[in-house]
Amino acid sequence: MKKPKIRELKEAITSLFSKPFTSQFPFKPHTPAKKFRGKPEYNRDTCVGCGACFNVCPARAIEMVDQVVDGKWKRVLIHHPKDCLFCGECERNCITDDGIKLSGVFDVSYFDEKDVQSKVEHDLIVCKHCGEIIGTEKHVLWTLRKLGNPAFSQPVMISRLMEEFGLVTDEEEKVAGPVQRTDMLKIVCPKCRRMAFISDEKKER
Amino acid sequence: MNDKKKVIVPIGPYHPLLEEPEFFALYCDGEKVVDVEWQAGYNHRAIEKLSEGKHWDQVTFLVERICGICSTSHPFAYCNSVEDLLDITVPEKARYIRCIIGEMERIHSHLLWVGLAGHFLGYNTVFMWAWKYRESILEMFEMITGNRNHYAMFKIGGVRRNIEDEDIPALRKVLKDIRAKLEMLTHAVLDDPVLGARLKGVGVLTKGHIKDFGAVGPVARASGVDIDIRRDDPYAAYPAVEWKVIKTENGDVFDKAVVRLLECMESVRIIEQSLDAIEGSKGDIENQVREMPVGEGIGRHEAPRGECFHYVRSDGSNSPVRHKIRAPSYTNIPTFKASCVGQMIADVAIILAGVDPCYCCTERVAVYDADKKNKKLFGFSRLVEMSREKTERMRKQV
Amino acid sequence: MKVLETLKEKLGERIKDIKIHNERRIYLTVEAGDIKECAKIVFRELDARYIIASGADNFDSFEILYHFGFDSIGTVISLRVFLARENPGIDSLSDVIPGISYIEREMWELLGINFAGHPGLSHFLLRDDWPEGNFPLRKSIKTDGANSE
Numbered sequence A: 001m002k003k004p005k006i007r008e009l010k011e012a013i014t015s016l017f018s019k020p021f022t023s024q025f026p027f028k029p030h031t032p033a034k035k036f037r038g039k040p041e042y043n044r045d046t047c048v049g050c051g052a053c054f055n056v057c058p059a060r061a062i063e064m065v066d067q068v069v070d071g072k073w074k075r076v077l078i079h080h081p082k083d084c085l086f087c088g089e090c091e092r093n094c095i096t097d098d099g100i101k102l103s104g105v106f107d108v109s110y111f112d113e114k115d116v117q118s119k120v121e122h123d124l125i126v127c128k129h130c131g132e133i134i135g136t137e138k139h140v141l142w143t144l145r146k147l148g149n150p151a152f153s154q155p156v157m158i159s160r161l162m163e164e165f166g167l168v169t170d171e172e173e174k175v176a177g178p179v180q181r182t183d184m185l186k187i188v189c190p191k192c193r194r195m196a197f198i199s200d201e202k203k204e205r
Numbered sequence B: 001m002n003d004k005k006k007v008i009v010p011i012g013p014y015h016p017l018l019e020e021p022e023f024f025a026l027y028c029d030g031e032k033v034v035d036v037e038w039q040a041g042y043n044h045r046a047i048e049k050l051s052e053g054k055h056w057d058q059v060t061f062l063v064e065r066i067c068g069i070c071s072t073s074h075p076f077a078y079c080n081s082v083e084d085l086l087d088i089t090v091p092e093k094a095r096y097i098r099c100i101i102g103e104m105e106r107i108h109s110h111l112l113w114v115g116l117a118g119h120f121l122g123y124n125t126v127f128m129w130a131w132k133y134r135e136s137i138l139e140m141f142e143m144i145t146g147n148r149n150h151y152a153m154f155k156i157g158g159v160r161r162n163i164e165d166e167d168i169p170a171l172r173k174v175l176k177d178i179r180a181k182l183e184m185l186t187h188a189v190l191d192d193p194v195l196g197a198r199l200k201g202v203g204v205l206t207k208g209h210i211k212d213f214g215a216v217g218p219v220a221r222a223s224g225v226d227i228d229i230r231r232d233d234p235y236a237a238y239p240a241v242e243w244k245v246i247k248t249e250n251g252d253v254f255d256k257a258v259v260r261l262l263e264c265m266e267s268v269r270i271i272e273q274s275l276d277a278i279e280g281s282k283g284d285i286e287n288q289v290r291e292m293p294v295g296e297g298i299g300r301h302e303a304p305r306g307e308c309f310h311y312v313r314s315d316g317s318n319s320p321v322r323h324k325i326r327a328p329s330y331t332n333i334p335t336f337k338a339s340c341v342g343q344m345i346a347d348v349a350i351i352l353a354g355v356d357p358c359y360c361c362t363e364r365v366a367v368y369d370a371d372k373k374n375k376k377l378f379g380f381s382r383l384v385e386m387s388r389e390k391t392e393r394m395r396k397q398v
Numbered sequence C: 001m002k003v004l005e006t007l008k009e010k011l012g013e014r015i016k017d018i019k020i021h022n023e024r025r026i027y028l029t030v031e032a033g034d035i036k037e038c039a040k041i042v043f044r045e046l047d048a049r050y051i052i053a054s055g056a057d058n059f060d061s062f063e064i065l066y067h068f069g070f071d072s073i074g075t076v077i078s079l080r081v082f083l084a085r086e087n088p089g090i091d092s093l094s095d096v097i098p099g100i101s102y103i104e105r106e107m108w109e110l111l112g113i114n115f116a117g118h119p120g121l122s123h124f125l126l127r128d129d130w131p132e133g134n135f136p137l138r139k140s141i142k143t144d145g146a147n148s149e
Helices: A002-017 A052-056 A089-093 A137-147 A149-153 A155-164 A181-185 A190-198 B047-051 B056-064 B073-086 B092-121 B124-145 B165-191 B193-199 B207-213 B218-222 B253-278 B329-339 B345-354 B380-397 C002-014 C032-045 C098-111
Strands: A040-042 A062-069 A072-079 A100-102 A118-126 A133-136 B007-011 B023-029 B032-039 B294-303 B306-315 B322-326 C015-022 C025-030 C049-058 C061-070 C075-083 C089-091 C114-116
Touching: A002 B124, A002 B165, A040 A072, A040 A118, A052 A062, A052 A072, A052 A089, A089 A100, A089 B056, A118 A137, A133 A137, A137 A149, A181 A190, B023 B345, B032 B329, B032 B345, B047 B056, B047 B322, B056 B073, B073 B092, B073 B294, B073 B306, B092 B124, B092 B165, B092 B253, B092 B345, B092 B380, B124 B165, B165 B253, B193 B253, B193 B380, B207 B329, B207 C098, B218 B253, B218 B306, B253 B345, B294 C015, B294 C025, B294 C075, B306 B329, B306 C049, B306 C061, B322 C049, B329 B345, B329 C049, B329 C098, B345 B380, C002 C015, C002 C025, C002 C032, C002 C075, C025 C032, C032 C061, C032 C075, C032 C089, C049 C098, C075 C089, C098 C114
Parallel strands: C025 C075, C089 C114
Antiparallel strands: A040 A100, A062 A072, A072 A118, A118 A133, B007 B023, B023 B032, B294 B306, B306 B322, C015 C025, C049 C061, C061 C075
């Protein structure tokens, strides 16, 4: 059976003299393909803190914590590579298309997990009456900008913009007692606004 | 069972040689196998229960991780089942892309099998070469999908990523190379006298066995049972491309090898035709799904190992209320009861490999002493050694 | 559809309900007591291929679906049986379809359905010392998601 042997011999000689397929990593750096799905990383400037990535992650690798830090409400989004699937759902569902993206980093071994986590922190807007969390400041402003001109039909948004431009400060005291119509420019959360319209309280504050 | 002392050979459950843990107990009488018992569950991960707590789109990623080798078969069957429930169709470009991914996976899975079969028989060069050719396919996967395994390409209603025109030339080059290598491998297997003597007539499964156990895939087609879900229950772009179903008659391990190698050639044909169809196309890749009605759906896909079957039920909420997954190996592995009985112990390793068990929910094989159940005679490495020794003996005879 | 007509003719009165999802997915409801006869007719006489059986926990009853494939027309016929909530039990089909014994063991250990006449109901996927009465796939065992009560 000489013929088959020649075929295999040819292949054997070719593979003997060609470069081995194994790469030289870690002695030489390895560049993954362009579309490679590596570790997700937040972009502090473009992420608005809406929490869409937290909601869609199949492995629950993104943690969202809303808490008071130094008297102000803050939201922290932390991505944990130890649970991550590198699927890219966070990147695909990000509302700004730029808040979190999958980088080319594939080497995520660690001694301390904080070295490889990706974190982003935002200020939260809370209702001055009931304390309910509305959303992050950046998210509200991003929505405003998307609305364009119709945004100005909402008086609370006007006062929010005035705060952004520094025309009023945020250091107003909490709105105590029953909400009245005069408070409507300060109250953001829909629950309290509805109460003001429904219960027409004439009690003095 | 008669009075003669039976020997039970245990193989498993955890062994460095086999990819996943599983357990078979072979009852042996001297050199011949008399009965086989299969125990499963070492790899059980409660995926059907987990499905009920995830959203419809998140379940795709969960089922992708059922298996590493046939990683795309489960999302494919799952998406088919949900699309059956919703009664929607997938855009044309997405159908071709799904076929491309599915067929590339078939090639890489069969090449992996060829390597393992060679390894069990003692042909380590075949092992090295087959896995080397497989590497170029995995590189292509990384280029198109972003990862060598767990491609995350499937979504209910379409695919998640596009195959850009600039990637297609590299893909075509790899396919051309693979075709040449596959031809060489196929002829090397078919012409080799030692392989023929070693594998022909070993582990035969008749049509009756296939029917009794519900076996599918190359295991069934090697025994002459003409079933292939891509042709029988068409989905994606399979009705639009030309290809043929490979079927042989004898049902032994040699035929199974032939079926798998020839199937790879058909896969290359399908991929080339699909690339011709999508090159330059600017179509949609997704049909957006916004609401899930109440109902149930069944979806199937011809995975490299056979028919992968998913059944899904919805009550209108965000998660499935019942998700039944049947991997092809679930019905293929019990065929050991029929194919191993009456065979020599030295052949068990290759008969096991012939079914190409993807132990996504199964175990390993062990051989015990029939009378003293705890006396383990030898493990799987010894069985593989015995298999290789037999090949050496046959090579000297030929 | 020809296959539906043939089934109606062979199974006759045993069919309690027909649901046609589309021409390749048909669901027939039969009584639990008739399942052996129906399985013999579909598997042996009509030469269908056994695919798998799925058990499900509807909150007020149990349900088993036996899936059979008619490959020449690419159709899946599913035979649906409903079982009582208390002590659910049904005849085992292992003497009609040898390969079905594994899924029956799995349904027994995960859902608690008893299969009368099964050659050996022992643990298949769960470990041998799994606590009695703990059936993981039942809805009373919660997942941390949307569909647990």
